[in-house]
Amino acid sequence: MESSKYEIRFARYDEIPAIMQYIDEDWxxxxxMATNRRLFEYEFVDQNKHVNMLILYNHDDxxxxxxxxxxxxxxxxxxxxxxxxxxxxxKECRGFHGIALEKTVKLLEGNRHYLGIGQNPNTSxxxxxxxxxxxxxxxxxxxxxxxxxxxxxxxxxxxxKNSSRCNKxxxxxxxxxxxxxxxxxxxxxxxxxxxxxxxxxxxxxxxxHHPIYQYHVYGIYLENILQAIFVIRYQPYNGRxxxxxxxxxxxxxxxxxxxxxxxxxxxDESVEYADFYEYGFSEQNLLRxxxxxxxxxxxxxxxxxxGPFLKENVDIWVTWPRGLNAxxxxxDGDQDRPSNTF
Amino acid sequence: MEEKIFELxxxxxxxxxxxxxxxxxxxxxxxxxVVIDLVTELEDAFNMEIDARYVLExxxxxxxxxxxxxxxxxxxx
Numbered sequence: 001m002e003s004s005k006y007e008i009r010f011a012r013y014d015e016i017p018a019i020m021q022y023i024d025e026d027w028x029x030x031x032x033m034a035t036n037r038r039l040f041e042y043e044f045v046d047q048n049k050h051v052n053m054l055i056l057y058n059h060d061d062x063x064x065x066x067x068x069x070x071x072x073x074x075x076x077x078x079x080x081x082x083x084x085x086x087x088x089x090x091k092e093c094r095g096f097h098g099i100a101l102e103k104t105v106k107l108l109e110g111n112r113h114y115l116g117i118g119q120n121p122n123t124s125x126x127x128x129x130x131x132x133x134x135x136x137x138x139x140x141x142x143x144x145x146x147x148x149x150x151x152x153x154x155x156x157x158x159x160x161k162n163s164s165r166c167n168k169x170x171x172x173x174x175x176x177x178x179x180x181x182x183x184x185x186x187x188x189x190x191x192x193x194x195x196x197x198x199x200x201x202x203x204x205x206x207x208x209h210h211p212i213y214q215y216h217v218y219g220i221y222l223e224n225i226l227q228a229i230f231v232i233r234y235q236p237y238n239g240r241x242x243x244x245x246x247x248x249x250x251x252x253x254x255x256x257x258x259x260x261x262x263x264x265x266x267x268d269e270s271v272e273y274a275d276f277y278e279y280g281f282s283e284q285n286l287l288r289x290x291x292x293x294x295x296x297x298x299x300x301x302x303x304x305x306x307g308p309f310l311k312e313n314v315d316i317w318v319t320w321p322r323g324l325n326a327x328x329x330x331x332d333g334d335q336d337r338p339s340n341t342f
Numbered sequence: 343m344e345e346k347i348f349e350l351x352x353x354x355x356x357x358x359x360x361x362x363x364x365x366x367x368x369x370x371x372x373x374x375x376v377v378i379d380l381v382t383e384l385e386d387a388f389n390m391e392i393d394a395r396y397v398l399e400x401x402x403x404x405x406x407x408x409x410x411x412x413x414x415x416x417x418x419x
Contacts, residue, residue: 094367096399099374103394123375130378131394 011051022064068101073196081113081196083333116319117333128319142291145273146266155301171257172221179208227254243274246331258289280327307339
């Protein structure tokens, strides 16, 4: 930047307390990223203690005036795709600092594709569309409800039937009980073919090492060959549970295997429904998996926020560079992040 | 060209045209999100795309800088 007052650079490990303090002051008092160091490090710190967060450093006042977190989709590699997280610049810092932070992330060496998820449609989405000419869209929200008498989490005004059937009867779904089993199996998936490219180390870190959430990772097998993995998280509320399908990586057509999975899930009578936020997956495959699409203005309500609970349908926006077939799932970037310290 | 640009700036805030200082951002008359809107307006008005590398603070600090940028860009398109 031309002004010597400000510098955009990666934060140092010893600056984490100052960043957390900045988030507390300027983003939201008591924000989990300001109060939970373990979660902060889980999201933004590499194994070599490199902090994946750019800061706008104000040399005159010797303080942090802005930040932009980067969540990599592939860990320990020379290139990766990434999602932005926590873009913030102090209001009194007039100028182009927010744009400068975003441009810097885009141009980072090794950052193949920079994607956005969960952005504000009036600010960040607009910026990405207009400045970088990115595509932008709302994620689709699919769900599958259990056949219950009443619903304490969702609001179900109409029960739609999806009578799609799975084309093949010989899928097997296996839950990986530990990370060693997962590591030995997942190599066969051609992960590099997808955008974002989620490597094994990312998946391991994301779903087996989370400091708060417990994820369940499953493999879909056909003729003993792993076709895809998917990840779920149980979200309890009000004496009931929701099954959040937060990631799906691999052969998309095998998603139809989920059609047989619902019966297993709904044996637990406290489970009200399963849901899946996505963008970029084929609607045909999603319907064949037994999902129902939550439509624009739908009178059914499939909540997304649980801390605090919000009984309303929620749009999640995504952005990605033009010309890419990018896919998005609920746990991408910082989206499936707890908002309370438990 | 100038009149067309000034018209767009007038629609944002008439004060921008009267401002004689050297930083519209410091004066609180522009911010980065307004600039993003302005870029779109300029693209439509001059039927061109403005690459992100030209969307720099220095090109939008004064109305004269905006005019200079557009003259430069239209010269090359």
